[in-house]
Amino acid sequence: MGAHWSEPVARLLRVGEDFDLPRVDRSATPGWDHGKKKAEKFMAKRGKELSELQERLYADGRSGGNRSVLLVLQGLDTAGKGGIVRHVLGMVDPQGVALASFGVPTAEEAAHDHLWRIRRELPPPGRIGVFDRSHYEQVLVVRVNGLEPPEVNDSRYAELVDFDLELAATGTTVIKVALMVSYDEQFERLAERLDRPDKYWKYSPGDIDTRLDWDDFQAAYAEMLTRTSVPQAPWYVVPADHKWYARLAVTELVIEALRSLDLGWPPADFDVETEKRRLAATH
């Protein structure tokens, strides 16, 4: 059998009514009591499962199905969003994944409603979409930096939930993940980027500016998490001081989402015996 989850991780990490961000231990590994080495072995096994489920989703999409998955990744600088893409989504066929990352809006993007650029990047049927940052920045960086009037910003929470509900209603399984690192761990990760010349390109002086607003960002996350986690599109808070844990947990969340779709292989949309005869005639 080998090591496995002690409890369903989706249940452990899901943001419910009694959620309290300050109580989240960012170096904890909820549901996993076997340490890093066994986690890495388990990860390889789960990668195969993820890969098989992803292929079924892709086949479904190619055969007229409307289902897709959208993994929304939020987290402060160094929280490990890129590592999730690389190490979790990197385990499946790149053809089945649709990535998008959202930075400071371009002039064209800024000229539109904030959901405009988001809609353009939604995963087509059959794909696992991944957003590295997302529409939720509207209540994170936009809020903390005061980029729109408070009363407008306050109306965003309901708007974001409505958007997710629309996605869920039209066949997209939405998984929202907040990767939460501790203040100390962020220090270590930024220090590494400044110590290693092969990491300079990942560093930006703006990372420190954001770090100086740590408390404001934590408050914005707390408010976002409690106000926009709904059963059809829940938030999962993933402690991210241990990268191996965060990757293992997100893998499991995506597997559970795919499994809940209960996808079989699409039936043939042609007559199999006829095609066998046609093929045999070419032998």
Added chain:
Amino acid sequence: MGAHWSEPVARLLRVGEDFDLPRVDRSATPGWDHGKKKAEKFMAKRGKELSELQERLYADGRSGGNRSVLLVLQGLDTAGKGGIVRHVLGMVDPQGVALASFGVPTAEEAAHDHLWRIRRELPPPGRIGVFDRSHYEQVLVVRVNGLEPPEVNDSRYAELVDFDLELAATGTTVIKVALMVSYDEQFERLAERLDRPDKYWKYSPGDIDTRLDWDDFQAAYAEMLTRTSVPQAPWYVVPADHKWYARLAVTELVIEALRSLDLGWPPADFDVETEKRRLAATH
């Protein structure tokens, strides 16, 4: 040391002046004399090298560099184009890869010049672009099915070369790969898709129609390969009856292309000592 290539594979597979498609043995494994098992072990090692080089390309793109790579994949149905994407590009960070596949043009695409949809999918700086089918279908399926007048079609060869030269001149390393399976191997692969319900979705009755035009397609490939292989954007003909060989060979071609860019890590575009002090002040 372990098994390795007996000769540089790029040289062995490159289409030069004396190229003769009928002489290509599609079950051969040029440059690799160690069989499948050792190939798979070697592949894992090469994946690490590919991944490191890809990260340098990505870092370069993020830091203002203009270099990119474009891997053009052509091959008849079942030749293994999807397998290359999955198993070769699947070894690197999905964030560094820009995939596009080109099927029958949509109404919108058909209303434009045939290169219009191609230009839209070119890799941005820092990425490895992969085309699953490409602009070269203009001298393959369009030619074989007589979808444009012969004299127009004949003008495409020069146009395609000009397009590739333009890419090469603006920072894109173009690697064109023709995956060539034998008639017998294609039979086996189509038969498998008709035998296994989990493969039905990969089958289309049109695959047999194309197979019935086998000789015409071989002639179109032969003409394309000799007329559009230029030093700045060469064609490589990869025998593809052994999937493991094709994947190993394409891995090597991409590695060689990336290595020829001679990319270091981008220097810091900020003052490292200043930033270290700013970070330390947040401890």
